[in-house]
Amino acid sequence: MGRRRLLRAGLAVGAGAAITLAPTAFAAAAEGERTRVITGHLPTGAADFVHLPVEVPPGVREIAVSYGYDRPVVPPGTPGNSCDIGIFDERGTGLGGPGFRGWSGGFRTSFAISRGAATPGYLPGPVRPGTWHVVLGPYQVAPQGLDYRVEVTLRFGDPGPEFTPSYPPERARGRGRAWYRGDCHLHTVHSDGRRLLAEVAAGARAAGLDFIVSTDHNTPSSHGAWGPLAGPDLLVVTGEEVTTRNGHWLALGTGPGEWVDWRYRAREDAHPRFVRQVHRSGGLVVPAHPYCPYIACQWKFGYEGADAVEVWNGPWTYDDESAVDSWDSRLAEALRHGGRWLPAMGNSDAHSEPQVIGLPQNVVLAADLTRADVLDGLRAGRSWIAESSAVELDFTATGQGRRAGIGERLSVPADAPVDVRLAVVGVPGGTVRLLTDEGQLHQESLPASDRGTVVWRTTAALAAYVRAEVRHPRADGTPGQGNSMGPDLPWGPMAALTNPILLGVH
Numbered sequence: 001m002g003r004r005r006l007l008r009a010g011l012a013v014g015a016g017a018a019i020t021l022a023p024t025a026f027a028a029a030a031e032g033e034r035t036r037v038i039t040g041h042l043p044t045g046a047a048d049f050v051h052l053p054v055e056v057p058p059g060v061r062e063i064a065v066s067y068g069y070d071r072p073v074v075p076p077g078t079p080g081n082s083c084d085i086g087i088f089d090e091r092g093t094g095l096g097g098p099g100f101r102g103w104s105g106g107f108r109t110s111f112a113i114s115r116g117a118a119t120p121g122y123l124p125g126p127v128r129p130g131t132w133h134v135v136l137g138p139y140q141v142a143p144q145g146l147d148y149r150v151e152v153t154l155r156f157g158d159p160g161p162e163f164t165p166s167y168p169p170e171r172a173r174g175r176g177r178a179w180y181r182g183d184c185h186l187h188t189v190h191s192d193g194r195r196l197l198a199e200v201a202a203g204a205r206a207a208g209l210d211f212i213v214s215t216d217h218n219t220p221s222s223h224g225a226w227g228p229l230a231g232p233d234l235l236v237v238t239g240e241e242v243t244t245r246n247g248h249w250l251a252l253g254t255g256p257g258e259w260v261d262w263r264y265r266a267r268e269d270a271h272p273r274f275v276r277q278v279h280r281s282g283g284l285v286v287p288a289h290p291y292c293p294y295i296a297c298q299w300k301f302g303y304e305g306a307d308a309v310e311v312w313n314g315p316w317t318y319d320d321e322s323a324v325d326s327w328d329s330r331l332a333e334a335l336r337h338g339g340r341w342l343p344a345m346g347n348s349d350a351h352s353e354p355q356v357i358g359l360p361q362n363v364v365l366a367a368d369l370t371r372a373d374v375l376d377g378l379r380a381g382r383s384w385i386a387e388s389s390a391v392e393l394d395f396t397a398t399g400q401g402r403r404a405g406i407g408e409r410l411s412v413p414a415d416a417p418v419d420v421r422l423a424v425v426g427v428p429g430g431t432v433r434l435l436t437d438e439g440q441l442h443q444e445s446l447p448a449s450d451r452g453t454v455v456w457r458t459t460a461a462l463a464a465y466v467r468a469e470v471r472h473p474r475a476d477g478t479p480g481q482g483n484s485m486g487p488d489l490p491w492g493p494m495a496a497l498t499n500p501i502l503l504g505v506h
């Protein structure tokens with residue numbers, strides 16, 4: 001055991017959303033280990049990130065950190081203490097810089113990094129000498145403040161073999177141009193999920209999915225471990241959930257091992273930079289669960305630069321209703337400007353049992369089962385959302401001998417009749433809603449059997465677009481009435497939701 005010394009860190013520098021405290025130094029050694037303990041107090045209103053510099057001498061084989069903090073009793077309705085942790089290496093803590101070495105949020109109380117291995121959430125690699133920073137993220141501080149204790153242990157000796165990442169292939173065995181099912185928002189032990197990567201892969205296969213996107217919070221550490229778990233039957237796409245203090249977004253299809261920084265707020269000017277980063281990698285920017293009521297989860301960055309929006313997150317809840325409503329409003333606005341409209345997505349955000357992988361899932365028309373083709377389909381809105389792979393839809397609009405599907409435009413004169421047809425499998429007794437820029441224009445109940453078809457006629461003059469929802473009956477068994485007002489929620493849970501078919505000459 002090395003020497004142990006208590007150090008009360010003093011405030012050194014305060015700047016913006018981060019403060020840096022006094023450094024903790026270690027003497028070099030040839031073998032064995034040394035530990036330092038850093039304690040401190042953070043008041044309510046502490047910076048978003050607190051940097052604890054650690055001077056790492058040469059010859060370190062492993063850096064290990066554990067931490068804890070007090071949890072004083074607070075009145076109901078007052079947030080108690082909650083503090084995240086992560087680490088940056090000698091390359092620094094600069095926003096979007098090269099120094100990131102891992103983040104475990106509030107999920108773990110300890111982690112370790114060496115050349116050949118790291119705790120999930122952290123990046124294996126050389127432990128070079130220089131100033132590293134343990135970073136605390138006190139995202140909730142009780143009125144009494146937060147007392148923390150961080151223990152840093154350096155283990156000296158031979159660094160051992162290098163870690164060899166195994167990234168998933170960018171292609172699986174597809175069926176050519178076809179509809180493919182995928183869940184694009186999934187967590188594992190690499191952030192705050194309890195599922196191992198193998199369990200997520202098995203769950204995706206059991207749910208009948210063709211692809212998944214791995215989106216652990218704020219770290220790409222899982223990317224290099226997916227290789228052996230992907231296969232001809234399951235495309236695994238790398239990504240990240242970028243968890244800012246003003247909302248979360250999905251970076252879908254980031255490069256292997258690519259990290260996207262999340263340490264900014266809406267009032268700063270950083271978001272466009274990270275949007276550009278993901279676009280350069282060919283990935284998608286998707287604001288997630290924009291109305292989730294949890295602290296720091298509501299989306300405050302607007303939709304400029306977004307490629308889609310996650311309007312349905314996990315089991316259907318009222319915040320999803322809000323997300324669908326505001327997404328629908330933006331559709332008509334985008335068409336007025338003749339600009340790009342924002343497609344809707346749905347994902348499970350499953351972290352652990354009993355959360356269901358694939359509830360819901362995107363069903364995407366893609367040229368083949370490849371990373372690029374699936375992302376293209378989502379970007380174009382050639383997709384709909386299903387609660388499970390038991391639900392099947394066929395949604396088309398036809399007029400003047402032409403036919404358009406989800407995400408496509410039916411170019412017909414304004415007054416030409418347009419026949420909208422929706423065939424549904426797997427929602428017995430469900431309710432079909434057909435909605436346009438005027439709202440719900442047609443409602444029809446499906447038979448109690450497994451399948452049904454709804455046909456409705458409109459024109460491009462009447463409807464700039466048409467989209468479909470399939471709802472389950474409400475808790476009392478009634479279908480609900482889409483054009484009514486009252487004290488109850490008008491609808492049961494969503495079973496399927498489509499992107500729009502656009503009508504009329506552009």
Ligand SMILES: [Zn+2]
Nearest residue numbers: 241248288289
């Ligand atoms: Zn989230």
Ligand SMILES: [Zn+2]
Nearest residue numbers: 185187241349
């Ligand atoms: Zn999530």
